[in-house]
Amino acid sequence: MCPSKFIVPVADRVANLPPYIFATVFQMKEKALAAGREVVDLGVGNPDSRAPRNVVAALNNAIDDHSWNCHGYSTFRGLPQLRRAISQWYGNRFAVTLDPETETLPLIGSKEGIANLMRAYLNAGDTILIPTPCYPAYFGAAALCEAEIAEIPLREENGFRPVLSDVPADLAAKARMLLLNYPNNPTGGVCDLAFYEEAVRWCRENKVILVSDIAYSELGFDDDNMPVSVLQAPGAMEVAVEFQSLSKSHSMAGWRVGMAVGNAEAITALGRVKSNVDFSLFGGIQMAAAEALTGSQQVCADNRKVYEGRARKLVAGYRALGWNVPMPPATMYIWARIPASYGDDDFRFISELFEQTGVLLSPGSGFGAYGRGYCRTSLVTDDAGIARVLELMQKAEIKWG
Numbered sequence: 205m206c207p208s209k210f211i212v213p214v215a216d217r218v219a220n221l222p223p224y225i226f227a228t229v230f231q232m233k234e235k236a237l238a239a240g241r242e243v244v245d246l247g248v249g250n251p252d253s254r255a256p257r258n259v260v261a262a263l264n265n266a267i268d269d270h271s272w273n274c275h276g277y278s279t280f281r282g283l284p285q286l287r288r289a290i291s292q293w294y295g296n297r298f299a300v301t302l303d304p305e306t307e308t309l310p311l312i313g314s315k316e317g318i319a320n321l322m323r324a325y326l327n328a329g330d331t332i333l334i335p336t337p338c339y340p341a342y343f344g345a346a347a348l349c350e351a352e353i354a355e356i357p358l359r360e361e362n363g364f365r366p367v368l369s370d371v372p373a374d375l376a377a378k379a380r381m382l383l384l385n386y387p388n389n390p391t392g393g394v395c396d397l398a399f400y401e402e403a404v405r406w407c408r409e410n411k412v413i414l415v416s417d418i419a420y421s422e423l424g425f426d427d428d429n430m431p432v433s434v435l436q437a438p439g440a441m442e443v444a445v446e447f448q449s450l451s452k453s454h455s456m457a458g459w460r461v462g463m464a465v466g467n468a469e470a471i472t473a474l475g476r477v478k479s480n481v482d483f484s485l486f487g488g489i490q491m492a493a494a495e496a497l498t499g500s501q502q503v504c505a506d507n508r509k510v511y512e513g514r515a516r517k518l519v520a521g522y523r524a525l526g527w528n529v530p531m532p533p534a535t536m537y538i539w540a541r542i543p544a545s546y547g548d549d550d551f552r553f554i555s556e557l558f559e560q561t562g563v564l565l566s567p568g569s570g571f572g573a574y575g576r577g578y579c580r581t582s583l584v585t586d587d588a589g590i591a592r593v594l595e596l597m598q599k600a601e602i603k604w605g
């Protein structure tokens with residue numbers, strides 16, 4: 205680390221943040237763009253779609269509505285209209301009953317909420333169990349609490365679900381929080397209600413908060429087997445907080461709308477942290493989010509079809525190259541072992557691929573220790589973009605098998 209030129213160095217908790225591998229990837233991209241090279245970025249999971257018209261209209265209506273003023277500060281706990289909409293959506297989608305007053309909380313994106321829940325419950329030195337590979341923001345959020353991160357493996361042979369009975373007793377005894385994310389970023393792995401029931405039992409036995417992140421719940425590709433909520437499991441309300449997001453399901457990533465639902469005491473604690481660091485979402489966006497949750501859900505079905513179609517095309521194309529990747533059952537990602545000739549060196553694979561083609565994938569080690577040897581493709585380009593990616597990759601001198 206270079207010595208600080210500023211009058212005071214940053215706090216230890218910032219200095220000790222884990223290295224962010226994607227920063228290096230980002231630099232590779234910037235350098236190539238500055239040199240005028242063609243770059244196709246399939247590294248980041250930033251949806252290329254737009255929010256539905258009814259949602260945009262609701263925002264505009266709120267801005268122009270003179271019967272109330274959405275331009276001032278909102279209330280700390282968010283508008284009652286949005287809390288009711290969250291409760292209604294959970295009822296319709298999962299048959300889960302939530303008290304809008306005490307068991308729901310609007311968030312400025314689920315990333316913020318997850319980090320602030322950690323702040324509410326993790327003291328310095330406390331242990332958090334993070335199954336990996338995972339959404340990398342979990343690491344930074346836990347590190348800012350100066351918590352001990354214990355990675356537990358998500359293995360392909362177990363459908364990328366953790367085997368909780370394998371968690372050593374001493375680790376289970378000291379853990380305070382377990383993070384589950386299904387459908388899973390980056391693996392695309394899914395889980396069923398039986399898995400959540402077991403996780404709830406395990407967390408109750410071990411006195412561990414179960415944090416469920418279902419940011420991709422609307423992007424499951426099997427219409428007859430849609431992803432479930434942890435709150436459907438008996439007893440979940442006693443131990444669980446679930447985070448949902450409109451970013452991927454409703455193509456609203458830049459709007460920053462998420463929600464926390466679940467145990468009322470934990471929701472209050474999260475609200476307490478938030479009331480000290482933010483002022484909830486812009487009122488216009490809250491009205492638009494309420495419309496997104498209570499209006500037509502066609503956008504979710506459309507997004508599912510788009511991502512599934514892209515996954516099928518890219519998987520078929522990769523296989524035609526000789527790279528045998530699995531078709532994901534959900535999400536907007538393809539998670540695959542890197543070609544055997546690279547061993548476990550995912551960073552070397554994605555760097556060489558980028559150098560030769562301009563196609564940027566994410567290195568698996570950026571998602572945690574158990575991501576090593578894999579890479580992630582984000583399905584954020586349309587059919588023409590996919591055709592171009594495959595054309596570029598065909599020319600690369602890479603041994604895919």
Ligand SMILES: Cc1ncc(COP(=O)(O)O)c(C=O)c1O
Nearest residue numbers: 313314315339389419449451462
């Ligand atoms: C698993 C997972 N959780 C949460 C988020 C953050 O979502 P939001 O936009 O609601 O902050 C992401 C974003 O990529 C994600 O992949």
